[in-house]
Amino acid sequence: MTTTADPVASPQDEFQPAGGRLERGLIWVFIVVPTLALLPAIYFAWGGWISWRDVVLLVVFYVLTTTGIGVGYHRLFTHSAFKSKRGLKIALAIAGSMALEGPVIRWVADHRKHHKYADRDGDPHSPWRYGTSAWAVTKGFVFAHVGWVLWGEERADPKRYAPDLLNDRDMASISGMFRQLAVLSLLAPALIGGLWDRSWHGAATGFFWGTLVRIALMHHVTFSINSICHVTGRKPFAARDRSGNVWWLAVLSQGESWHNLHHADPTCARHGVLRGQVDINAWLIKRFERFGWAYDVKWPDKERLKKKRTALV
Template identity: 80%
Template structure:
């Protein structure tokens, strides 16, 4: 007789192969190839090889995937900042998968391990991994930004860090189908661009801007939360690590770069809690709550925040 844990066991087995040659090769392709596209992107944009279809695809797919990572993978699935109805849960998990940052269960497990050991031994991606000298921090910055993903060092064990998601049939199924969703993410902009422009040229530019440039921008904004936001930034709240707020990443990250508050109060659904701090993901959660799609939202508690303010804030 099949047990309720069968989907989780299958998903866990799937993740044991993440370190295989195919998976490792795909990770390198998803990160390196789009990054290499950023340099010609500036040349092509200057030369006019971009139309409104391309900009639309870039913005729409960027917002979908950034929401999937920030609102879904991060605030909902990793930290339980809110609970979601099944439809929203599935939509956020699929949107996060389209960001090509890995299956939802793998991502959540790694991030939970990061919080458990933040900026200490055991942290999968601390920029302070090698020490505090200039060279050590430089090497650590590169490692925290992308090296930890490329080389697969200190990855978390999903059975230990994400057993709740392994038991969730929806999350297990979406994680198992990550490769198929990755193919959709890579090819959909080209297909839509070709249909909108009714040409192979439209498909080519749609792929370039909607896939390559979008993925590169999305990845490096996300990676910057691990690297930049743990090296610099203001620290208005007491946290047990070096997390800081980096204002100029706020819009592109949809509020994830208000990182100091997040590490001071990880389950809080809003990261930008101070005046003038734009938090798009918190706005999305608020709208979802009003529509009845999200509930049990952990909004900021002013008394709790007051106790966490630093003396210099």
């Protein structure tokens, strides 16, 4: 991946402080509150306090926002794995914003810096930042999973890592509308659930399952790519970091957990390139390509993959 970073600059020269008190407070709310909802969710589900309507809201909003992050924020905006028509570009940016992982330009800048310094000094969220002892990796795992967002002090400078998006009027506008899109993401399941059931009960359960539980699941699946996929997993391709493939996250992450190939070939539009590797995001990109909404897709190159192939470990 190409960035505009000065090759002689140090990692410490390439950050800007994390946002102010309001932004940090919102991050805590968006992450902590939905996570706290997971335990009662198990109890309520077991007790039958979930209807097929709630399941539909949970699944639809989960797929919508997971696609926005995986296909939009990650494969399109960060790595340019394909080009898209303006309508699809805007739709993916809005869907990604509704995942409540931050504005698109901020997210892309952080992720591009992650790739530049993956598992080395300067990586915003490497689980190996404190060392390789059991305690160091445990502490690093927590930081990589969620700590870097909640209390980390350094974030990538968008002017250095995402100038292309800063100069894109659509992306700049959508990034500026992040708070409004966050409100939409929070309230839409409750509104739909209430109108669907014509009751406050429908609104309450819609909010619980379609908002709180959906956000918690989506966040921790995404965070697991930073933490779990950089601590464990098979490494069939040569990469300059510790990224691994974690098969049991593949469906929930829509293919993002085939992380070893992604770090070996970041601009590839398909991450699950080996037999039996489910990659829902690649399937969606293929559909977008057939509809004419996506083009210049960087599909896997057999010769390139062959050169990067290692012994399966």
